[in-house]
Every structure is written in C-alpha cells, then in structure tokens.
Amino acid sequence: MAAWSDLTFDALEHITSLLSFSDRYRFGAVCKNWRSVSKGTQHPPAPQLPWLVLEEESETRKRKFYSLSEDKHYSIEIPELYGRYICGSSHGWLFAVDIKISGIIINPFTRKYYELPPLPAYHKNVDVTTLIENVPSDCMERPRGFTFKEMQTAIVFKAILSHDPDEMSDFTIMILFGQMHSPAFWRPGDSSWTVVDGPKCAMEDVLYFQENFYIISAMNVLYVVDFEPEPKLIEVGPQICPEICLEGCALQRYLIDFNENMILIERFSLSVGNELPITHGFNMIEPNLEEDCLYEWYDIDDYAIFLGRNSAIFVDSSDVPECKKNAIYFTHITESVSPVEFGFHDLGVYDITDKRINTFYSVGVFPPRVDSPVWFTPNSS
Amino acid sequence: MITLISSDKRKFHVLEEVANQSLTIRDVIEDRRGRRRADRIILVTNINSKIPEKVIVYWLRHFLMPEEIAHASMSHKKAEKLKKWEAKFFDTDIDTLNDLILAADSLDIPSLFDGACEKVSDILKNRSAEEVGEISKIENEFTHEEEEEEIPSENAWVWRNEFA
Known part of the structure; x- marks a missing residue:
C-alpha cells in the first residue's frame, strides 16, 4: 500500500x-x-458561499466569522481589528474604523494592511471627541453625545475597493461618509482623503463598474465620478423614476456588477408601529448606459446575490450546491441612531421566483447583536 | 492482448482496446508495435494487485461507454447510471483512493485521476488538520514555533475546527 x-x-x-x-x-x-x-x-x-464578518468576542477580542456554506463560526485572532467596526468589504479585504475615526484596509488572512489617513469630518458640528465609548445598559443618566456604535454608519456608511490590492497596487478606495454619505476616495501615496464634489443629497451605494465609480442617490439619480480636473459627480444614464414610498415603507438602493451588467436593486422594508423596518421585497432595474434606457429584470437564473455593506457579490448556484438559486441574500444596515439594542432582525434570503423571504442561518445560531454583519469572500492569494 | 504485472507479481491480461484508456500504455503499445510478444507486457511496479483489478474494472465499465460518446450523445438516463456506478466505485477506503490516484497518475488515465481526487477532496471537506493528519497518517512536522509563525492567525481554527 x-x-x-x-x-x-x-x-x-x-x-x-x-x-x-x-x-x-x-x-x-x-x-x-x-x-x-x-x-x-x-x-x-x-467556490463557497460568502462568509459573514461579525463583531469581536468581548473577552478574547477575536474576530468572529460565520461561514454560511459550513454553517460554522470561526474566531480568529486579528489584533489589527481590535475595537474596530467593519464598514465595507471588497475582494477579500475589509475596511475597518476605530473610535478615533482612523481607518485601515486589511486582508485578514494574509494580514496585509494599509493604514489610511484620518477620515474626512463626518459632521461639521460633531467633533471626534464627543464620541463616547459605551453606555452601560444600567446607566440611569446617559452621558452627552453619541457612542461610536451608534454613529458608525454616519462615519463611514460604505467602503469599496476598485481592485484587489494584491493584484493591483494602484487601487482606489471609495467611501460614502458622513450624514449625507458623501463620496471621498484615497489611493496609495495620497496624504489625505479627497472629497468628491456633488449635489447635497444622500447617496446610497457605490459601485466600481467597467473602470468607473458609479454612485446612486436616494433620489434615484445615477452619477459617475469624474476625477479630472477636480473630482466631481456627473449625472449619467437614463432617468430612473423614483419609487413612490408609502408611509412606513423604507427603500434602500444597491448597485451591483452582475455578469457585466449594472443592476440597481431596490430593497423595500416596512415597519409596523414602532418596530424596526423589515424587508419585504426587491426590485431589479438595469440602467443601460450604452443604450440609454432602462430594463426591468425579473430573474437571475441560477445565481444568488449577496447584499450588504460589502461590494455586492454574486454566486453561481450550479457551482455551490448549498446556494439558493434566483435569490437575494441580505443583511441589515443599521441606519437608526438608536440606543436600543436590537438583534439580527433583518437577515434573510429572498426567493425571486416565489417572492418569499426565509432565514439563511440555522435557528439559534445568531445571538442578538448590534453590528451589521458584512458579507466577505475570504481570499489569501 | 496485453499483460500488466503488479508489484506483487500478479498478471492481468487485458484487451489492447481496453488498456488504451491509459495514455501511458497507449504510447508504449504504439512504440512497440510489430515487436515481439514479450514487449506487450507492462510492469506496473508501484501498485499492488488490488489496484490493477480495480483499474481494469473501471476501464471495462468505461470501455462499454467510451468517454467521447459519454459526453456528446449519452442519454440523460445512461449518464445518471454511469454517475451512480462511479459513486459506488469510488466509495472505498482512503488508502485505496490514494493508490488509485497514484496508478491513474503514472498510467495517465485522466478520468480516473479526476474521479479519485474528487472523492479524496470530499473526504477532506470539513475536517480539521488534526483529523486529516490522522486519516492520512502524515506526521505534522511543524514545530510549535513554526506553527505560530507560519500559520499565525488561523492555527486555532485550522487545528480544532472550533466553534465559537
């Protein structure tokens, strides 16, 4: 033998x-x-389903990950991520911010990282020093100011990379920062962030698509980032009618590069009474820039899309048997500045065929937490 | 007819057309065409008799359903049948799979190589490095320091397959 x-x-x-x-x-x-x-x-x-990056373990400070394909949690020692919040993920890299509002990007498996210059001020009236560490739950008198936890989506709402820094050293990070989710970028060698000039309305998502950065606003206007001479946003593409939102209904927009098609995904949430909004459905529209027209999409065949604070990911279910096909996996994005702790109230998988929403994790796997988990494709090449 | 001889000196007679599924054997036969009968004997020295037996069973099953036909025009039902047969064929212990890979590698039988590798990867799935070490009887020669150094962030989860 x-x-x-x-x-x-x-x-x-x-x-x-x-x-x-x-x-x-x-x-x-x-x-x-x-x-x-x-x-x-x-x-x-x-191929595997993406992982979710969760919060750190309070005692060991190890970072928790959840591998959906294996239905398994991993706790991994990554000192660079101690006390940091994850605001974005692209190409296996995480964008993380700490309480002093300093950011890094790191590949947690090769442990390569870039230290980033101080982030642009996220609010003209809010000073970094007003952020308070934590409010104990039994605290009768709440200290003035907001906690880092509460403010984290207002500091950096989303961060994406144009390329895998391991494959291309000349990459760009684009973030949506501050109350209005304004765009700003950084490239290796830059001494500070450059804010992109644009209309004063809230931005909702950013996408790197065919060598350009595209940004969608809350008014359903699509912009392209024009870097020269002064970085600014320029309206592009066909006009997209804003969806009419009824009372109690919220809308979140995502942009995704789906097999070289730019797709705008609208996520509808409904809240009843004082409850936090719960996702009810999705809409898919393709703003076709070449033909300057809109196409409605009704299905994505065997694929599944993963939406969250990451660069949207898609997976071919024929390569990954445990993946639902024609489906959208989503995580919640904490937008509310609320001191109330709430759990994983809005994680799920939306079946495009029958329009139903199911959970994607085993019952009891997730204890209630505050952070929004971020989809992540581990990569150690 | 050609003859294969295993490491434990057992002889296996196989039709040339069947053995042709090994690209190595096909080349050897091609090289020796027209020569004496003794040249039609091929030593398979790195594997014991259990393996040529299995390899020949595999060849015969595939000979009845040549690969090209299998891909181009095999009916769905037949393809399913072959798939089922292969699943059963590869459902064996890991040491046999290891031998099959070695045989398929040295005899150059791509489909057998792929099938056995796939089965091995299925067995390795979801197992910790410790478990794999036990199954494969491979000594982990990393020193503790090397483990720390070379597998810094992941050693704990790699080794114990731990749940949080």
Missing part, C-alpha cells in the same frame, strides 16, 4: 483545487509539503 506522502505534486494540486477556502487552509496545515502545495497553487479555491 502506498503512503499518502507519495502523492505527486499534480495529484495534491488537483485535490486542493477542489477544496474550498477553509478546507484548503486546513489541508495546508497538515504537513510542510501540503502547505507548499496549498500556498503555491494558482487555482482559486472551490
């Missing part, structure tokens, strides 16, 4: 190419030879 250590490089490489990210990591920890194979291979890992 031959030994496992007799397997040739080709065979080991073929096996690793069939393993998912986490299985490949474990495979590489078996012995030195296998480690060199798993590190040296050019094959991307077998």
Whole structure:
C-alpha cells in the first residue's frame, strides 16, 4: 500500500483545487509539503458561499466569522481589528474604523494592511471627541453625545475597493461618509482623503463598474465620478423614476456588477408601529448606459446575490450546491441612531421566483447583536 | 492482448482496446508495435494487485461507454447510471483512493485521476488538520514555533475546527 506522502505534486494540486477556502487552509496545515502545495497553487479555491464578518468576542477580542456554506463560526485572532467596526468589504479585504475615526484596509488572512489617513469630518458640528465609548445598559443618566456604535454608519456608511490590492497596487478606495454619505476616495501615496464634489443629497451605494465609480442617490439619480480636473459627480444614464414610498415603507438602493451588467436593486422594508423596518421585497432595474434606457429584470437564473455593506457579490448556484438559486441574500444596515439594542432582525434570503423571504442561518445560531454583519469572500492569494 | 504485472507479481491480461484508456500504455503499445510478444507486457511496479483489478474494472465499465460518446450523445438516463456506478466505485477506503490516484497518475488515465481526487477532496471537506493528519497518517512536522509563525492567525481554527 502506498503512503499518502507519495502523492505527486499534480495529484495534491488537483485535490486542493477542489477544496474550498477553509478546507484548503486546513489541508495546508497538515504537513510542510501540503502547505507548499496549498500556498503555491494558482487555482482559486472551490467556490463557497460568502462568509459573514461579525463583531469581536468581548473577552478574547477575536474576530468572529460565520461561514454560511459550513454553517460554522470561526474566531480568529486579528489584533489589527481590535475595537474596530467593519464598514465595507471588497475582494477579500475589509475596511475597518476605530473610535478615533482612523481607518485601515486589511486582508485578514494574509494580514496585509494599509493604514489610511484620518477620515474626512463626518459632521461639521460633531467633533471626534464627543464620541463616547459605551453606555452601560444600567446607566440611569446617559452621558452627552453619541457612542461610536451608534454613529458608525454616519462615519463611514460604505467602503469599496476598485481592485484587489494584491493584484493591483494602484487601487482606489471609495467611501460614502458622513450624514449625507458623501463620496471621498484615497489611493496609495495620497496624504489625505479627497472629497468628491456633488449635489447635497444622500447617496446610497457605490459601485466600481467597467473602470468607473458609479454612485446612486436616494433620489434615484445615477452619477459617475469624474476625477479630472477636480473630482466631481456627473449625472449619467437614463432617468430612473423614483419609487413612490408609502408611509412606513423604507427603500434602500444597491448597485451591483452582475455578469457585466449594472443592476440597481431596490430593497423595500416596512415597519409596523414602532418596530424596526423589515424587508419585504426587491426590485431589479438595469440602467443601460450604452443604450440609454432602462430594463426591468425579473430573474437571475441560477445565481444568488449577496447584499450588504460589502461590494455586492454574486454566486453561481450550479457551482455551490448549498446556494439558493434566483435569490437575494441580505443583511441589515443599521441606519437608526438608536440606543436600543436590537438583534439580527433583518437577515434573510429572498426567493425571486416565489417572492418569499426565509432565514439563511440555522435557528439559534445568531445571538442578538448590534453590528451589521458584512458579507466577505475570504481570499489569501 | 496485453499483460500488466503488479508489484506483487500478479498478471492481468487485458484487451489492447481496453488498456488504451491509459495514455501511458497507449504510447508504449504504439512504440512497440510489430515487436515481439514479450514487449506487450507492462510492469506496473508501484501498485499492488488490488489496484490493477480495480483499474481494469473501471476501464471495462468505461470501455462499454467510451468517454467521447459519454459526453456528446449519452442519454440523460445512461449518464445518471454511469454517475451512480462511479459513486459506488469510488466509495472505498482512503488508502485505496490514494493508490488509485497514484496508478491513474503514472498510467495517465485522466478520468480516473479526476474521479479519485474528487472523492479524496470530499473526504477532506470539513475536517480539521488534526483529523486529516490522522486519516492520512502524515506526521505534522511543524514545530510549535513554526506553527505560530507560519500559520499565525488561523492555527486555532485550522487545528480544532472550533466553534465559537
């Protein structure tokens, strides 16, 4: 009988190419030879559903991740993320901000990171020093000011990368910051953030699509970022009628590059009484820039889309058996500045075919938390 | 007819058309065409007799349903049947799979190689490095320091497959 250590490089490489990210990591920890194979291979890992980045463990400060494909939590020691909030994820990198409003981007698996210059002031009347660390739940008299937790979506609402910094050193980070979610960008070598000039209305999402950054406003106007000579927003594309929102109904817009089509996804939420809004459905529209017209989309075949504070991700369910097809997985984005702790009240998967919403995690897996979890595609190449 | 000889000296006689599924054997036969009968004997020294037996079973099943036909015009029902048969064929212990990979690698039988690798990767799925080490009987030669250094952030979760 031959030994496992007799397997040739080709065979080991073929096996690793069939393993998912986490299985490949474990495979590489078996012995030195296998480690060199798993590190040296050019094959991307077998597709998996994205992970969710959760909050840190309060005692150990380890960062918690949830792998949807494996229905498993991982707690990983990443000191760079201690005390930070995750406001965005692209290409396996996380954008994280701490209480002093300083940001980093980091690939938590290669541990490569970039320290970013101080973020632009998120509100002209709010000074960083007014942020308070935490309000104990039994505190009778609440200190003045807001906690970092409460303000985090107003500090940076979303952050995306144009490219994987490991593949292209000349990348751009675009953030939506402040009360109006105004765009600003940073490139390696810049000493500060550059704010993009634009209309004074709230922005809702940003997308890097065919070498340009696109931003959608709460008024359903699409803009492209024009970098030269002075960075500014320019209206582009066909006119998109704003959806009429009834009372108690909220709308959140997302932009996604879906197989080289730009799709605007509208997410409808309804709140009853004083309850927090709950997602009820989605609409998909393609603003076609070349033809200057709009196309309604009614299905996405075998694909699933993952929406949240990340660059939207899509997965082909025929590659990942546990993935629902023609579906939208979503997480909530905390927008309310509320001292009330609430749980994972609005996580789910929307079936585009029958328009139903289901949970995607096992019952009891998620304890109620405050942070909005962020979808994330681990990448250690 | 050609003859395969395993490491434990057992002989296996196979029709040339069947053995042709090994690209290595096909080349050897091609090279030795027209020569003496003794040249039609191929030593398969790195594998024991259990494996040629399995390989031949695999060949025969696939010979009845050649690959090209399998992909181009095989009916859905037949494809399902072959899939079921393969699932059963590869449903074996991990050491046999390892031998099959080695045999498929040295004899150059792509579909057998792919099938056995896929089954091994299925077995490795969701297992901690410790478990894989036990199954494969591979010694983990990382020292503790190296483990810390080389697998810094992930060692805990990699090793224990832990739940939070």
